[in-house]
Amino acid sequence: MRGGFYSKFSREHDGAWQSSLLTRKNLRFYAQLVATQRKSLAIALVVTLLHTVMGLMPPLVAQQMIDHHILPGIPEGMLLWAILFFLLQGGAWFFAYHQRLLTQTIGQRAVADVRQQLFHQLLHLPMVFHEKQQKGALTSLVMNDVGALSAAVTDGIVGFISDTATLLLMIWIMYRLHPGLTLWLLATLPVVLLAMALLGRHIRQAFREVREKMAALNTQVEENFAGIRVVQSLGVQQQQEQDFLDVSEGNLQAGLKAMVLLALVFPLTSLTTGTGTALLLWYGGVQVMTETITLGIFVAFLTYLRKFYQPLRNLSDLYNTYLAALASLDRIMTVLETPNPLAVKDALSPLPEPLRGEVIFHQVSFAYDENQANVLDNLSLVLRPGERVGIAGATGAGKSTLAALLMRLRDPSTGSITLDGVPLPQIPPEQLHRFMAVVPQQVFLFSATVAENIAFGRPGASREAVEAAARQAMAHSMITSLPEGYDTRLGEEGAGLSGGQRQLIAFARALLKDAPLLVLDEATASMDVALESQVQASLSKLLENRSALIIAHRLSTLKQLDRICVIEKGKLAACGDHASLMKSSLYYRQLVESNVVSSRPTSAG
Numbered sequence: 011m012r013g014g015f016y017s018k019f020s021r022e023h024d025g026a027w028q029s030s031l032l033t034r035k036n037l038r039f040y041a042q043l044v045a046t047q048r049k050s051l052a053i054a055l056v057v058t059l060l061h062t063v064m065g066l067m068p069p070l071v072a073q074q075m076i077d078h079h080i081l082p083g084i085p086e087g088m089l090l091w092a093i094l095f096f097l098l099q100g101g102a103w104f105f106a107y108h109q110r111l112l113t114q115t116i117g118q119r120a121v122a123d124v125r126q127q128l129f130h131q132l133l134h135l136p137m138v139f140h141e142k143q144q145k146g147a148l149t150s151l152v153m154n155d156v157g158a159l160s161a162a163v164t165d166g167i168v169g170f171i172s173d174t175a176t177l178l179l180m181i182w183i184m185y186r187l188h189p190g191l192t193l194w195l196l197a198t199l200p201v202v203l204l205a206m207a208l209l210g211r212h213i214r215q216a217f218r219e220v221r222e223k224m225a226a227l228n229t230q231v232e233e234n235f236a237g238i239r240v241v242q243s244l245g246v247q248q249q250q251e252q253d254f255l256d257v258s259e260g261n262l263q264a265g266l267k268a269m270v271l272l273a274l275v276f277p278l279t280s281l282t283t284g285t286g287t288a289l290l291l292w293y294g295g296v297q298v299m300t301e302t303i304t305l306g307i308f309v310a311f312l313t314y315l316r317k318f319y320q321p322l323r324n325l326s327d328l329y330n331t332y333l334a335a336l337a338s339l340d341r342i343m344t345v346l347e348t349p350n351p352l353a354v355k356d357a358l359s360p361l362p363e364p365l366r367g368e369v370i371f372h373q374v375s376f377a378y379d380e381n382q383a384n385v386l387d388n389l390s391l392v393l394r395p396g397e398r399v400g401i402a403g404a405t406g407a408g409k410s411t412l413a414a415l416l417m418r419l420r421d422p423s424t425g426s427i428t429l430d431g432v433p434l435p436q437i438p439p440e441q442l443h444r445f446m447a448v449v450p451q452q453v454f455l456f457s458a459t460v461a462e463n464i465a466f467g468r469p470g471a472s473r474e475a476v477e478a479a480a481r482q483a484m485a486h487s488m489i490t491s492l493p494e495g496y497d498t499r500l501g502e503e504g505a506g507l508s509g510g511q512r513q514l515i516a517f518a519r520a521l522l523k524d525a526p527l528l529v530l531d532e533a534t535a536s537m538d539v540a541l542e543s544q545v546q547a548s549l550s551k552l553l554e555n556r557s558a559l560i561i562a563h564r565l566s567t568l569k570q571l572d573r574i575c576v577i578e579k580g581k582l583a584a585c586g587d588h589a590s591l592m593k594s595s596l597y598y599r600q601l602v603e604s605n606v607v608s609s610r611p612t613s614a615g
């Protein structure tokens with residue numbers, strides 16, 4: 011229940027994080043992120059430079075006041091200098107405020123864009139991708155990793171320029187004031203940089219560990235809640251709690267380690283500022299006494315010194331933030347760049363409307379994994395327009411897989427499936443999915459109202475349309491008996507409804523979609539006998555003017571259909587109506603005799 015996708019990415023990344031700091035790929039991605047906001051970025055940069063310059067002027071004004079007015083005792087003009095000091099300081103604050111607003115806006119917009127891109131990609135990546143991922147890790151990717159990227163984009167670009175400019179300008183001003191004193195101060199720099207680099211490295215590692223543990227914790231929480239029925243019914247809460255405690259402890263320890271290291275940053279900076287100040291007081295003080303420098307210059311230096319280490323610390327923080335983001339960026343890029351084998355292949359050829367609706371499976375073979383045996387084997391089947399075809403077969407014969415291929419949740423390994431002569435991969439997905447409505451074996455309902463769940467396949471459908479579909483699906487009386495009828499809010503994954511009730515809602519959902527082809531995969535399997543009989547009775551009406559592919563075990567369902575096709579171990583064994591199959595297909599006869607295809611109410615679907 012742990013690690014998986016997320017930690018896999020972390021491990022892959024471990025050896026690479028230092029070298030991949032500024033790869034062209036990463037830079038291109040950052041550039042793309044802010045490409046739509048070039049104007050805001052340019053304004054932010056101008057504002058940043060104004061803030062930098064204005065912020066560094068006041069000590070020079072103070073120096074002028076001390077050296078040219080206070081020490082010689084000339085009060086005239088002092089007020090003007092004081093006003094200038096105030097204006098510069100006020101201007102610096104004004105621009106600092108706007109710089110923050112602008113950079114936050116740019117960063118948050120960029121992050122919202124990435125989140126959107128990721129969500130889009132994840133919604134479109136094929137089942138084979140999702141089956142290999144843990145939901146918690148994907149949630150962590152969309153939330154935490156994108157969040158880590160946010161800091162790098164928000165503070166990164168403008169922050170880097172602002173701090174570098176501040177540092178360089180400050181050194182230049184100080185050098186102009188007194189080169190000797192400046193070089194004296196700069197001499198302390200290598201020690202400070204080395205200390206910061208060493209500490210930074212450990213902090214980065216600690217934070218990476220925190221994020222990995224967090225992802226594992228996320229996965230564990232999500233899986234336990236998603237599988238709460240299993241956990242409770244097996245009575246394994248204690249074991250799960252213990253597992254949680256272990257991961258949580260790991261997370262705590264990693265967090266504490268990171269905090270201890272972070273706590274060292276402030277004393278370290280204070281120590282370096284203190285050392286610098288002590289040196290300046292001693293060396294600079296002597297210079298003042300020997301009149302090598304003026305008191306004004308000395309005071310200006312002291313003021314600059316207080317500001318000197320801040321941009322350095324910012325740059326080091328920024329470096330950490332960027333590296334932290336890099337680990338996330340890697341994971342995000344890997345998902346964004348995962349090729350989608352189900353993507354529309356060649357040039358799209360929108361089907362001429364109205365569709366005839368002929369579906370042809372031509373020599374279709376399919377295996378879930380390259381190394382596994384074919385689940386469908388050279389299967390050819392034609393669904394004529396308006397035809398209702400039943401699919402029968404033993405458990406595991408490949409019936410649901412056939413439906414999944416038709417819905418293009420997966421593509422055949424070999425062979426093709428065409429709709430009106432056009433291969434499915436060339437049909438725009440919206441058009442393909444408008445063509446069919448599905449009632450799957452395992453119904454998924456969202457934590458929304460019953461009405462919203464029914465309207466899921468046709469957003470914006472009116473309440474009347476929703477109710478009409480529910481009536482058609484025999485779901486109306488069940489829904490009106492719920493506490494708030496159609497407005498009853500369901501729990502996550504439809505909690506609060508029985509399996510049969512969920513299937514009724516899925517039926518209504520499919521009918522509201524009003525698609526020309528209805529795919530039912532054991533759609534009545536969870537209903538009780540009475541309800542199922544009602545749905546059965548109205549099935550032929552439901553199927554009026556529609557083609558249908560109906561996977562069923564129930565003889566009464568299959569008998570209503572135009573044709574029954576029997577699948578035996580992934581191969582098409584026979585097709586025909588019930589009577590002819592009983593005569594011609596030994597396998598079908600066996601299915602009926604062994605009650606796999608059954609008229610008894612206990613059988614599924």
Ligand SMILES: Nc1ncnc2c1ncn2[C@@H]1O[C@H](COP(=O)(O)OP(=O)(O)OP(=O)(O)O)[C@@H](O)[C@H]1O
Nearest residue numbers: 141378385403404405406407408409410411412451
């Ligand atoms: N996601 C998957 N990954 C790997 N193998 C799978 C997957 N889904 C199904 N299979 C395998 O493919 C085979 C056919 O499964 P499928 O669900 O199509 O059978 P079915 O005929 O619909 O069975 P049932 O009547 O029990 O629903 C089974 O052996 C099953 O184990």
